[in-house]
Amino acid sequence: MQTNTRASQATPDVVVIGGGIVGLACAWSALKDGAIVTIVDPDFEGDRTSHGNAGGIAVTESTPISVHGLFFKAAKWLFDPLGPLSLDWKHVPAALPWLIEFQKASREDRFRSISHALAKLNNRVYDDIVPMFKDIGAMDTFYRRGALTVYETDEAFRADSSEWAFKRELGVRLKTMTAAEVRDCEPSLAPVFRHGVFLEDWSHIGDPRQLVTQLRERIRELGAQFVVGRATALDPSDALLPAALLASGERVSGRRLVVAAGAWSAGLAHSIGDRVLLDSERGYNTTLPAHGISLSREVIFAERKFVATPLDIGLRIGGAAEFAGLKALPNYRRSDALLTLGKRFLPGINDQGALRWMGHRPATPDSLPVIGRSPRVPAIVYAFGHGHLGLTQSATTGALVADLLANRTPGIPLDDYSIERFRK
Ligand SMILES: Cc1cc2nc3c(=O)[nH]c(=O)nc-3n(C[C@H](O)[C@H](O)[C@H](O)COP(=O)(O)OP(=O)(O)OC[C@H]3O[C@@H](n4cnc5c(N)ncnc54)[C@H](O)[C@@H]3O)c2cc1C
Structure with missing residues (x-):
């Protein structure tokens, strides 16, 4: 266990379970509010989803996967x-x-309501992420150059046109491009693309792993206590001081717990009876590392479902x-x-x-993250389930969680993201 003096002497205000980008962003926001924070993870230096992602700040992705x-x-x-x-x-x-x-989730009414809920998060991403990047010294590896979606066939471009129109309604700024414009925009692409859609507000970072390291080191500097261990269950028996039970038998308690263990979060929610589909x-x-070509921005290959x-x-x-x-x-x-x-x-x-x-x-099946208090134990706050958008929505989730931890009204209503939507 690594400690720091102030934190080790006092009961934590907040225990965050999970040291991926989302847990770290929650810890950062709580520390900025002046909270005493402990963060628990079995391996702070080890690989995690937040290290290997595509690095996209994909704010235009406001429709569900389904x-x-x-x-x-x-x-x-x-x-x-x-x-x-x-x-x-x-x-x-x-x-x-x-x-x-x-x-x-693909039914018309659900699709539209999920999209609006995603847009509410995505439309405030830069307001939250820029201050975090500034504070951790990540602005010089943050590239606001947009992204380019490319299409090989007229058929696929036409098939997506109503989705693009709907995204415009959601506030996404986009510009369609001809084959020649696609080639001008990214000359390294093979000359096989008949259409493009330029997404001005998308951006990318230089190295997701480096970002996690910078954020973790900043949190350490701000006074967080780091506990190495795997939480196996939550123990809410003391309502004022709920605890994470670790595999080692240790209990880590705090006035509030934040569950941010990425794809491993469901078991922790289930341990206090909160159902979730994750x-x-x-x-x-x-x-x-030695690719030898020149590409300025993220490229999304629409038909083949991959990105570079x-x-x-x-x-x-x-x-x-x-x-x-x-x-x-x-x-x-x-x-x-x-x-x-x-x-x-x-x-x-x-x-x-x-x-x-x-x-x-x-x-999650509806592509919405779980952000909000446990209906059973209000001192337990959930912050997981970000699917394709965990990097993008990390700082926004941190800011909303910090609102809950400080008993402020969250910047946006959180009903759409509540774990209660999974109640049978
Ligand atoms: C191929 C790929 C490309 C992607 N591209 C993008 C992209 O371009 N943009 C974007 O926004 N998102 C992208 N994502 C999604 C994004 O990476 C994830 O949504 C995000 O990393 C999730 O962060 P997290 O902190 O919730 O989870 P993780 O990074 O998985 O962190 C969870 C942490 O919890 C810890 N943990 C697990 N169990 C326990 C436990 N029981 N007790 C304590 N700690 C525990 C783990 O050790 C880990 O450190 C991509 C994902 C993939 C796979």
């Missing part, structure tokens, strides 16, 4: 062993309730959605399949020193 018609496409993808979606059939019984709710949507990528981001540490090519639970070994052939596509659409990339990676997106 778009209308996806189920039919998904059925086709499932028969392609290295396609964008895969489901381990052994995992199906456990995933079934999640899959049923996922399908329901699954790991496993994603893959490859980082190419020019990080400071190399070109990261990734995507995929694999449902196989938290324990199955990674199937790095998925990284390889994405790299093959990357080579086709970014000709001439050099894969020397390529590094493959898999991470667990904490996915």
Whole structure:
């Protein structure tokens, strides 16, 4: 255990469970409010989802993953062993309730209400993330250059047109591009793209792992206490001082607990009787440190469902959605399949020193995170389930959680994100 004097002498105001980008952002916001904060994680330095993501501040992604018609496409993808979606059939019984709710999220009325709820978070992202980046010294590796979605076929571009129109309604600024404009915008792309959509408000960072390290070190500087351990359950028996029970037998108690353990959060919520549907949507990528091409911004390949981001540490090519639970070994052939596509659409990339990676997106079926108090134990606050947008929404989640911890009215109403939506 690593301590600091002020924190080690006093009962923490806040115990945050989970040291990924979301837990760290919650800790940072609480510390900025003057709280005494303890953070618990089994391995602060170890790999985590927040280290290997695509680095996109994807504020324009305000529609749920479960778009209308996806189920039919998904059925086709499932028969392609290295396609964008895969489901381990052994995992199906456990995933079934999640899959049923996922399908329901694509219904017109749900789709629209989820989108508005996502937009409420995404539309304030820069107000929250810029102050955090400034405070931790991350502004010089924060690139506000937009992103480019590219289409190989007229058919796919036409099929997405109503979604783009709806995104405009949600406040997303976008500009459609011709084939020539796409080539001017990103000359390294193969000349096969017939349409593009430029997303002005998207941005990316230089290295997600470095960002986590900077935030963690800043939190240490601000006085947080770091406890190395895995929480196995929550103990609310003392309502004024709930505790996280660790695998070591230790209890870590505080006036408030924040559950921010990413894809591992469901068991902790269940331990106090709060039901939630959360699954790991496993994603893959490859980082190419010596890629040798020039790309200015993140590119999203619409039909193939993968992205390429020019990080400071190399070109990261990734995507995929694999449902196989938290324990199955990674199937790095998925990284390889994405790299093959990357080579086709970014000709001439050099894969020397390529590094493959898999991470667990904490996915709810409706693509909305869980942010808010436990209805059973109001001193326990949830901050997990950010799916594809955990980096993007990290500082905003931290700010909203800090409002709850300080008994302020949250900056936006939190009903849409409440864990109560999973009550049967
Ligand atoms: C391929 C891929 C690309 C992505 N690209 C983007 C992107 O471009 N932009 C974006 O915004 N998001 C992206 N994401 C999603 C984003 O990475 C996640 O939403 C985000 O990292 C989740 O952060 P987290 O802190 O909730 O979880 P994690 O980073 O997984 O952190 C959870 C932490 O909890 C700890 N923990 C687990 N169990 C316990 C326990 N029992 N007790 C104590 N601690 C525990 C873990 O050790 C870990 O440190 C991507 C994800 C993937 C997989």
